[in-house]
Amino acid sequence: MTSVDWAIVAIYLIWIVWGGIRLTKRTKELEGYFLGGRSLPWWAVGLSVMATQLSAITMVGTTGQGYASGMRFLQFYFALPLAMIVLSVTLVPFFHNAKVYTAYEYLERRFDAKTRAFTSLLFLISRSMSLGVVISAPAVVFSVILGLDLTTTVLLIGAPAVIYTIFGGVQAVTWVDVKQMGLIVGGLIAAVVMLVAGLPDEVTVPQALRIAGAAGRLQIFDFSFDLTNQYTFWSGTIAALFLFCSYFGTDQSQVQRYLATDSVDSARESLMISAYWKIPLQALVLLVGVFLFLFFLYTPSPMLFNPVHERAMREGPHAAEYRELESRFEAATASRSASARVMGRAEAAGNTHDFEAARGEFQRQDAETRTVRAAAIDLVRRATGDAAYSDVNYVFPTFITQHMPIGFPGLLVAAILAAAMSAIGGELSSLSTATVIDFYRRFVRAEASDAHYLGVSRVATAFWGLFASIVAVWAAELGSLIEVVNRFGSFFYGSILGVFILAVGFPRATANGAFVGLVAGMGAVAWAASATNVAFLWHNVIGAVTVVIVGLAVSMLLKR
Amino acid sequence: MTSIQRQYVGVLIVWVGVLAALYLFQELFS
Numbered sequence: 214m215t216s217v218d219w220a221i222v223a224i225y226l227i228w229i230v231w232g233g234i235r236l237t238k239r240t241k242e243l244e245g246y247f248l249g250g251r252s253l254p255w256w257a258v259g260l261s262v263m264a265t266q267l268s269a270i271t272m273v274g275t276t277g278q279g280y281a282s283g284m285r286f287l288q289f290y291f292a293l294p295l296a297m298i299v300l301s302v303t304l305v306p307f308f309h310n311a312k313v314y315t316a317y318e319y320l321e322r323r324f325d326a327k328t329r330a331f332t333s334l335l336f337l338i339s340r341s342m343s344l345g346v347v348i349s350a351p352a353v354v355f356s357v358i359l360g361l362d363l364t365t366t367v368l369l370i371g372a373p374a375v376i377y378t379i380f381g382g383v384q385a386v387t388w389v390d391v392k393q394m395g396l397i398v399g400g401l402i403a404a405v406v407m408l409v410a411g412l413p414d415e416v417t418v419p420q421a422l423r424i425a426g427a428a429g430r431l432q433i434f435d436f437s438f439d440l441t442n443q444y445t446f447w448s449g450t451i452a453a454l455f456l457f458c459s460y461f462g463t464d465q466s467q468v469q470r471y472l473a474t475d476s477v478d479s480a481r482e483s484l485m486i487s488a489y490w491k492i493p494l495q496a497l498v499l500l501v502g503v504f505l506f507l508f509f510l511y512t513p514s515p516m517l518f519n520p521v522h523e524r525a526m527r528e529g530p531h532a533a534e535y536r537e538l539e540s541r542f543e544a545a546t547a548s549r550s551a552s553a554r555v556m557g558r559a560e561a562a563g564n565t566h567d568f569e570a571a572r573g574e575f576q577r578q579d580a581e582t583r584t585v586r587a588a589a590i591d592l593v594r595r596a597t598g599d600a601a602y603s604d605v606n607y608v609f610p611t612f613i614t615q616h617m618p619i620g621f622p623g624l625l626v627a628a629i630l631a632a633a634m635s636a637i638g639g640e641l642s643s644l645s646t647a648t649v650i651d652f653y654r655r656f657v658r659a660e661a662s663d664a665h666y667l668g669v670s671r672v673a674t675a676f677w678g679l680f681a682s683i684v685a686v687w688a689a690e691l692g693s694l695i696e697v698v699n700r701f702g703s704f705f706y707g708s709i710l711g712v713f714i715l716a717v718g719f720p721r722a723t724a725n726g727a728f729v730g731l732v733a734g735m736g737a738v739a740w741a742a743s744a745t746n747v748a749f750l751w752h753n754v755i756g757a758v759t760v761v762i763v764g765l766a767v768s769m770l771l772k773r
Numbered sequence: 774m775t776s777i778q779r780q781y782v783g784v785l786i787v788w789v790g791v792l793a794a795l796y797l798f799q800e801l802f803s
Contacts, residue, residue, distance in 0.1 A: 294787075298785070431803055433795050
């Protein structure tokens with residue numbers, strides 16, 4: 214990164230933080246701070262909802278996934294538009310008309326205080342830990358790629374969002390998100406343009422796409438019905454429907470946004486933005502990954518994209534084994550590149566026979582490249598003891614910092630920071646809301662002035678920002694703990710959806726029935742996760758269905 | 774039909790269209 218690039222990043226951060234702080238004057242009361250006075254326009258809320266889901270992990274992780282495995286991950290989002298319609302018809306009017314601050318507050322009105330407190334507590338635990346991961350994942354990548362200390366990159370990513378959220382509340386989060394979305398989409402389009410420009414002159418875009426297709430990178434649909442396979446058409450349209458209904462319908466980080474609109478229809482309209490644009494946007498992110506694959510097909514690439522591990526392997530006790538793998542990798546990538554060029558020439562000449570022969574050779578060499586890379590990653594895992602090691606998060610940042618012309622690295626790093634900040638701001642604001650509304654105002658001090666609650670809310674936002682930053686800095690050491698908490702969070706997603714289905718759809722359901730159902734649903738998911746190979750998306754279905762069945766059964770039994 | 778109901782129909786039409794386009798894209802280049 215040159216000084217020009219750093220200047221772009223610095224100017225962007227100052228502009229964003231200043232813009233957020235300026236909104237402080239509009240947050241004189243609690244409703245303004247947490248819900249924007251219930252008067253934010255639907256289009257701004259809709260863009261903010263999209264920005265919150267699009268974290269830096271999406272920018273670096275999903276593009277890396279596109280590079281390594283192609284576009285099949287897109288199936289994960291197929292149910293999202295359907296979930297938006299389901300929620301608009303069901304939960305959105307209930308929340309909006311109830312004039313609540315949190316989704317869990319509604320559960321006390323329908324059931325009792327313990328169901329509200331338990332679900333809100335589960336949200337606080339899982340969301341605060343996942344916020345740590347949202348900060349740490351890009352912080353670790355930036356630390357390696359830019360050669361900065363991890364604490365510095367955690368502060369670079371976390372501090373601006375914490376500052377503008379403390380001062381400006383949900384208004385700042387929403388309006389900053391609108392700017393962030395513009396930069397993120399602009400950055401992704403700029404990346405595609407630069408990647409296409411980086412292809413050899415004789416390779417046209419359709420030819421390049423045919424080569425990506427031959428390597429299986431454009432395989433999107435998998436119609437096999439296999440409950441153990443994470444990404445299929447069926448898990449993406451049926452199981453993910455439960456996940457998205459739970460995420461957008463019961464997770465405070467999402468619900469809080471559409472509660473900030475002025476009417477039920479505005480809330481619905483805000484969700485329709487995601488319904489229309491989420492799949493195309495995610496396709497664009499994965500397409501960046503596919504073009505990264507094409508770029509590194511013609512440009513020599515490192516075998517491992519994490520330079521720290523690459524150096525450690527080259528100089529460590531496994532150096533000889535690594536060197537041997539590297540020789541195989543260089544030979545395979547050179548042959549793969551040559552075959553791709555022959556494919557292009559044969560296609561241009563209309564020579565089907567040569568094209569098919571080159572295609573077969575290309576696929577063999579691509580398979581060999583994957584095998585060698587997998588062996589190198591396995592070697593790193595054995596050497597470091599990190600069984601989950603992967604370097605896909607480093608592919609896009611490597612391209613940005615080493616292959617883009619001056620100015621563009623600054624733009625793209627700012628876009629990745631924007632994605633991180635938009636997720637952090639939204640999640641921080643929701644953590645603060647749940648803390649103050651579901652616990653402080655409910656159990657500690659029920660009657661106080663707005664100024665008092667506003668002060669406590671700002672302290673809560675600062676506390677969660679500090680907590681998530683500490684988790685982020687210690688994420689490597691806390692690895693197994695974070696995994697446990699995230700697993701715990703996944704037990705809870707389908708189950709909490711089940712509680713809301715009981716609340717809204719079954720007047721006969723009682724408070725005790727819902728509570729026992731929630732515990733049973735989490736237990737069922739814990740069993741499915743530990744005793745079966747069923748893919749995690751289906752856990753949401755298991756959790757929701759168990760809660761509804763057990764909840765109704767207990768409700769009826771206890772009524773008698 | 775209200776405005777938001779028309780939106781739901783629009784989302785469903787666009788959803789089918791996007792999935793069909795993605796499938797064609799996959800088949801065209803694979």
